[in-house]
Amino acid sequence: MNHPARFGRSNSDGTVDCLLCPQHCHIADGKRGVCGARANEKGVLDSLNYELVSAVALDPIEKKPLYHYYPGKMILSIGTVGCNLRCQFCQNHHLSRYYDDGEFLQLNRMTPAQVVSAVKDSDSVGVAYTYSEPSIWAEYVIDVSKLMRDAGLKNIWVTNGYIEKEPLEEILPLMDAANIDLKAFSDENYKSLGGRLQPVLDTIRRCHEYGTHIELTTLVIPDYNDNMVELESLVKWIASVDKSIPFHISRYFPHYHFEKPSTDVDLLGEVFNLAKEHLEYVYIGNVLADSNSYCPVCGNLLVKRMGFSTHVTGLKNEGGQTFCGQCGTAAKFIL
Numbered sequence: 001m002n003h004p005a006r007f008g009r010s011n012s013d014g015t016v017d018c019l020l021c022p023q024h025c026h027i028a029d030g031k032r033g034v035c036g037a038r039a040n041e042k043g044v045l046d047s048l049n050y051e052l053v054s055a056v057a058l059d060p061i062e063k064k065p066l067y068h069y070y071p072g073k074m075i076l077s078i079g080t081v082g083c084n085l086r087c088q089f090c091q092n093h094h095l096s097r098y099y100d101d102g103e104f105l106q107l108n109r110m111t112p113a114q115v116v117s118a119v120k121d122s123d124s125v126g127v128a129y130t131y132s133e134p135s136i137w138a139e140y141v142i143d144v145s146k147l148m149r150d151a152g153l154k155n156i157w158v159t160n161g162y163i164e165k166e167p168l169e170e171i172l173p174l175m176d177a178a179n180i181d182l183k184a185f186s187d188e189n190y191k192s193l194g195g196r197l198q199p200v201l202d203t204i205r206r207c208h209e210y211g212t213h214i215e216l217t218t219l220v221i222p223d224y225n226d227n228m229v230e231l232e233s234l235v236k237w238i239a240s241v242d243k244s245i246p247f248h249i250s251r252y253f254p255h256y257h258f259e260k261p262s263t264d265v266d267l268l269g270e271v272f273n274l275a276k277e278h279l280e281y282v283y284i285g286n287v288l289a290d291s292n293s294y295c296p297v298c299g300n301l302l303v304k305r306m307g308f309s310t311h312v313t314g315l316k317n318e319g320g321q322t323f324c325g326q327c328g329t330a331a332k333f334i335l
């Protein structure tokens, strides 16, 4: 059962244009766009994955990763299928490439009301739209998010940031927090994923300007984006937006069509040191490392993490603002 898609236009020759993401797919009757999840059905743009859920799990919020938003809480996580980029190293390719080569997967239907009920039945602060790319699930994400808001629950968006301004402006008021992938810092590297860099930078800046809590993630991949000059430009750009944005450096493991060995742990340490020169909160993920949060001014331990066990130790909350319990400096956490 398909669902009428928004953010597109029907043309007089029977084709449709999808304007949801910067791919701007021009789709002939009976064909699908790059993401596979939107199709031209007799001159009308349809969403094929509305209410289609590939995975549901109750996860620690740190797993999204979000380290500064309700640390230690659980979040009900849901995902669909399809993706508007084509990363050869995709860590979830059985979901992202479902429409190309994964149609053996069992998908379940969940109405927006059923998602809200599932969140209420769980020990969760809200729902995270994650696992595959939620931008291309926009109509469903918007419908669920509105019901979640009405129920006083939180919405979290885990995204590649490859979305156009108009749908983003509709999604942003509904999102409480987001983790956005910044996969590289060159157009050449984004082109190899079938995208462009600038729209992702625009999304990050728009989310920040709107006041949404954001954290950023870069998967460091050998011989793809591990050039220190490019990585320095990347962290400097983040600092130019806001040096207090939490930045997650994640270790790559071979997946899908990418067979390079896992990222060298020493290299991750070098990237961490580089990022710490410019940013206040930097973390290494997918590896056993110190993942605690420290006050960038006095070094006080703010949040202690061991695996996915999290304890808020050095923060105080006053009037909805969070401060370092030792030096009193404002700290970028939401508790």
Ligand code: SF4
Binding pocket: 018, 019, 020, 021, 022, 023, 024, 025, 032, 033, 034, 035, 036, 037, 038, 083, 084, 136
């Ligand atoms: S959302 Fe899908 S169909 Fe629409 S422009 Fe992006 S890739 Fe193309």
